[in-house]
Amino acid sequence: MDWVGRGQEGVTIFLGVLIEAIPFLLLGVLVSQGLALALKGDRVLKWLPRGRFASLAALAGLGALFPVCECGNVPVARRLAARGVPAAGAMVFLLAAPALNPVVALSTFAAFRQQPVIVVYRLGLTFAVALGVGLLLSLHPRPADLLRRPAPGAGHQVEGPVPTSWVGRAGRFARGVLGEFAEMGAVLVVGAGLAALTQMFVPRGLLLQVGQGPVLSVVAMMGLAALLSVCSTVDAFVALAYAGTFTDGSLVAFLVFGPMIDIKAVLLMLTAFNWKAVALVTVVVAEAVFLIGLGLNYWVT
Amino acid sequence: MNRAAPLIALGYGAYLLYAFWTGTLYFYIHPIYLLPAVATGVLLLALAAAGRQGGEPGGHGSPPPLAIAVLVLPLALGFLLPPKPLGLATAAQRGVDALPLGRLDDPPEFRVEQRPETYTIKDWVKAMQADPEPGRHAGKPVRVIGFVYRNDRLPGDWFLVARFVVQCCAIDATPIGLPVRAPEGKVPEAGSWVSVEGTWEVAEVREERKAVIAPATVTPTERPEQPYLY
Numbered sequence: 001m002d003w004v005g006r007g008q009e010g011v012t013i014f015l016g017v018l019i020e021a022i023p024f025l026l027l028g029v030l031v032s033q034g035l036a037l038a039l040k041g042d043r044v045l046k047w048l049p050r051g052r053f054a055s056l057a058a059l060a061g062l063g064a065l066f067p068v069c070e071c072g073n074v075p076v077a078r079r080l081a082a083r084g085v086p087a088a089g090a091m092v093f094l095l096a097a098p099a100l101n102p103v104v105a106l107s108t109f110a111a112f113r114q115q116p117v118i119v120v121y122r123l124g125l126t127f128a129v130a131l132g133v134g135l136l137l138s139l140h141p142r143p144a145d146l147l148r149r150p151a152p153g154a155g156h157q158v159e160g161p162v163p164t165s166w167v168g169r170a171g172r173f174a175r176g177v178l179g180e181f182a183e184m185g186a187v188l189v190v191g192a193g194l195a196a197l198t199q200m201f202v203p204r205g206l207l208l209q210v211g212q213g214p215v216l217s218v219v220a221m222m223g224l225a226a227l228l229s230v231c232s233t234v235d236a237f238v239a240l241a242y243a244g245t246f247t248d249g250s251l252v253a254f255l256v257f258g259p260m261i262d263i264k265a266v267l268l269m270l271t272a273f274n275w276k277a278v279a280l281v282t283v284v285v286a287e288a289v290f291l292i293g294l295g296l297n298y299w300v301t
Numbered sequence: 302m303n304r305a306a307p308l309i310a311l312g313y314g315a316y317l318l319y320a321f322w323t324g325t326l327y328f329y330i331h332p333i334y335l336l337p338a339v340a341t342g343v344l345l346l347a348l349a350a351a352g353r354q355g356g357e358p359g360g361h362g363s364p365p366p367l368a369i370a371v372l373v374l375p376l377a378l379g380f381l382l383p384p385k386p387l388g389l390a391t392a393a394q395r396g397v398d399a400l401p402l403g404r405l406d407d408p409p410e411f412r413v414e415q416r417p418e419t420y421t422i423k424d425w426v427k428a429m430q431a432d433p434e435p436g437r438h439a440g441k442p443v444r445v446i447g448f449v450y451r452n453d454r455l456p457g458d459w460f461l462v463a464r465f466v467v468q469c470c471a472i473d474a475t476p477i478g479l480p481v482r483a484p485e486g487k488v489p490e491a492g493s494w495v496s497v498e499g500t501w502e503v504a505e506v507r508e509e510r511k512a513v514i515a516p517a518t519v520t521p522t523e524r525p526e527q528p529y530l531y
Contacts, residue, residue, distance in 0.1 A: 005390040011378050012387055016329035016471030018375055019320070022313065023337035026344065167351075174351035178306035179364055185309070186368035189375055199472060203394060230473060240468075 006200055014196035017229070021188055021264075025075075026181060032075035033176045035083075048085070056134040059089045060127055063097025073097045074268040075180055081272060087146035091281060092134035094269065098232040098259035099126040108255065111236035118248070121296070122255045129256060129288045133281055146277040148270070187271055191264030195229040198263075211242065217250035218293030222286065225258030232259035249296030257289040305369045307352040312376045314345030325384040327527045330470045386528040387465050389492045392450050392476040397463055418444040422464045423530040426477045435512035438501040443479070443514050446496050446522060449489045450478055456506055458486040459513065462497045467529040474529060481514045489519060496522040 048055040059080075063073070073094060081090040098104070100123055112118040140146060210216040221242070225235070239254050259265070261282050269278050320326045321339050330338065420428065422445050429438070447462035455461070461478030481497055482504070489495055499516030 002390055005388065006394070008382070008385045009387050009390045011382060012328055012385055013391070013471045015375060015379055019317065019326065019329045019338055020334055020470035020472075022317070023334070023341040026341050170351045171353070174348045175306065177348055178310050178352045182306045182309050182364035182372060183368050185313075186364070186371040189371050192375075195472060200390075200394060203396070228472060230469060 010196050010200045013199055014192055017192035017195055017264075018189065021192070022185070025184060025188060026177075028073060028075045029177050029180045029184065032079045032180060033173060035076065035079045037173070048089075052135070052138055053131075056089060056092050056131055056138065059085070059093045060096035060100060060130045060134070062093050063099075063101040065101075074265075074272060075184055078272045081147055086138065087143045087273070087277070088134045088137035088140070090272065091137055091146075091277070092130050094272070095133060095260045095281070095285065096126055096130035098265075099123070099256065100130075104232050104236075104259070108236040111240045112243075115248075118252060118255070121252045125252065125256050125289075125292055126259070129260070129285060129292075132288060133284055136284060137277070137281070146273055148272060148274045184268065184271065187267045188264060191229055191262075191267045194263045195227065198227045211246040211250070214247055214249065214297040215294060217247045218253045218290055218297065221246060221250035221254040222257045222289060222293070225254045226262045228258070229262040229264040230258065235259070247293075247297050249293040249298075249300075252296055253289050253293035256292065257285065260285050260289075304353070305366075306364055307349040309364075309369060309372050310345045310349040310352070312373075314342045314349060316376055316379050317342030317345070320379065320384070323384070324526060327529070328384050328386040328471070331467050331531055332527070334470070386524070387471055387474050387476075388448060389450065391465070391474065392463060393452075395474075395476055397450055397452065397461055397476045397478045418442045421445060421530055422447050422462065422477060422479055423466055425479055429512065435501070435503045435510050438512050439503050441501050442499075443501060444496070444498045445479065446494065446525060447478065448494050448524075449491050450476075451488065451491055455480065458483050458488065460488045460491075462495060462514075465529045467531060477530075479514060480511065481516055481519070484516055484519055489521065494522050494524045496520045 049058050076097070077090045077094040080093060081087065085093075105119060105123060108119045108122055109116060137143070137146065210220045221239075224242075228235075235258050236255060239251050242254075243251060266278060266282065269281075273281075317326075317338050320329070321335065321342065326335055326338060420443070425443070425445070432438070445462055447464045450461040450463040452461070459480050459482055462481050463476055463478035465474040465476050467474045479497075481499070483489070496519075497514060497516050498518045498520075499514045501512050502515045504511050504513045
């Protein structure tokens with residue numbers, strides 16, 4: 001075994017994930033800090049429709065306005081929570097937005113031109129799973145307990161008197177962006193490191209051997225999605241690599257599960273929610289996607 | 302620590318531009334992400350400069366020391382280690398012929414009027430998937446560049462001329478390869494880059510008909526500027 005070569009190439013994979021994700025992360029942080037300026041107080045609550053179901057559905061659809069993948073959405077979700085959106089609502093946004101947005105719809109369609117129904121499954125089922133998890137979380141008696149303390153996102157909104165000069169304001173905005181970028185970037189680095197390590201030590205062939213079983217293939221593709229941690233904007237192309245060998249239900253499971261739960265996303269999620277909430281959501285989403293994959297394999301395709 | 306966040310941004314901005322300048326961004330990401338990476342580098346430098354203007358000492362927005370320490374690691378790896386594109390280790394780990402290239406969505410690439418000697422390794426893999434009968438490719442000219450890869454399933458005097466196909470970044474790189482019968486049984490050093498020129502022929506391996514390149518020449522060559530196929 002050539003450990004030096006393996007280590008060097010592991011570094012390449014590690015840096016590759018980071019270089020790919022950092023533009024999306026910065027975009028997300030810019031949106032988050034822009035929201036901090038634009039939304040004073042808890043005004044965002046007034047824009048949301050009344051009623052639990054309608055407001056959760058609106059938050060699930062909000063991703064259409066933020067076409068960034070999971071690394072970019074967490075800062076936005078933290079900002080929403082800091083602005084008074086309930087924990088269940090912030091979670092719905094976090095789960096739905098990475099896949100339910102125009103960029104991902106386009107890239108999925110580009111990858112699966114031969115099977116456009118995959119795009120429909122991906123978007124529809126993402127919406128359904130996110131909404132279901134949101135409704136479940138909204139039953140929590142003390143929703144604030146789901147959030148991490150201190151209140152997420154509060155630290156990087158630079159408070160104090162607003163400088164009057166243009167340079168002073170730009171500096172203030174930039175410090176907010178850079179503070180949040182550094183905090184989330186550190187988590188991204190850990191996620192990318194874990195993804196690169198598992199890539200180096202778990203042979204892909206092992207996963208591929210199980211690609212044909214209607215049950216095993218779904219489990220394998222969900223595991224692969226969690227390990228790979230590829231950004232949702234491009235994961236359809238990764239799924240395409242398995243389209244010949246894996247069942248359709250398992251491909252849909254990969255496309256729905258990956259943007260919601262993977263190493264990187266879970267670590268980023270922990271910056272906004274406490275670990276119990278994240279564990280609960282991980283388990284519920286995994287169960288739901290598993291059942292969906294089985295359902296597709298046995299009854300649809 | 303108030304200066305730490307701008308310094309981190311400065312480091313990452315500088316690294317992205319440095320990797321672009323040295324042409325090594327191709328080792329990490331698909332070329333369509335080159336522009337976002339460079340724009341992010343420029344933006345980070347601008348934010349770092351703006352963030353240093355008029356900051357109150359010990360003010361808000363300072364990331365924790367642990368975050369800073371973690372963020373320094375990729376910068377150290379990126380600046381200090383010699384950049385290396387994926388090669389033998391990843392190819393061995395992922396298995397060169399374990400993965401197909403997905404569904405064949407662009408068969409027009411293989412119209413007859415296209416000259417087969419302009420096909421890349423990826424084009425040939427797709428062509429072989431579209432028409433797996435080795436006999437129908439026999440005699441067609443091949444000219445491809447890739448690195449040398451060996452595995453146990455190949456006959457002793459064969460090797461694969463291999464490349465990675467990248468959809469987004471190095472994490473999804475899929476190794477693919479074409480079998481080559483080494484001239485006079487001399488297999489070049491594994492991992493070295495070669496240009497293979499020859500024609501397809503049909504060979505019998507363990508009672509299975511296989512297409513293999515019977516080369517006229519195997520020439521050592523420089524690694525291409527873009528080491529992956531897309």
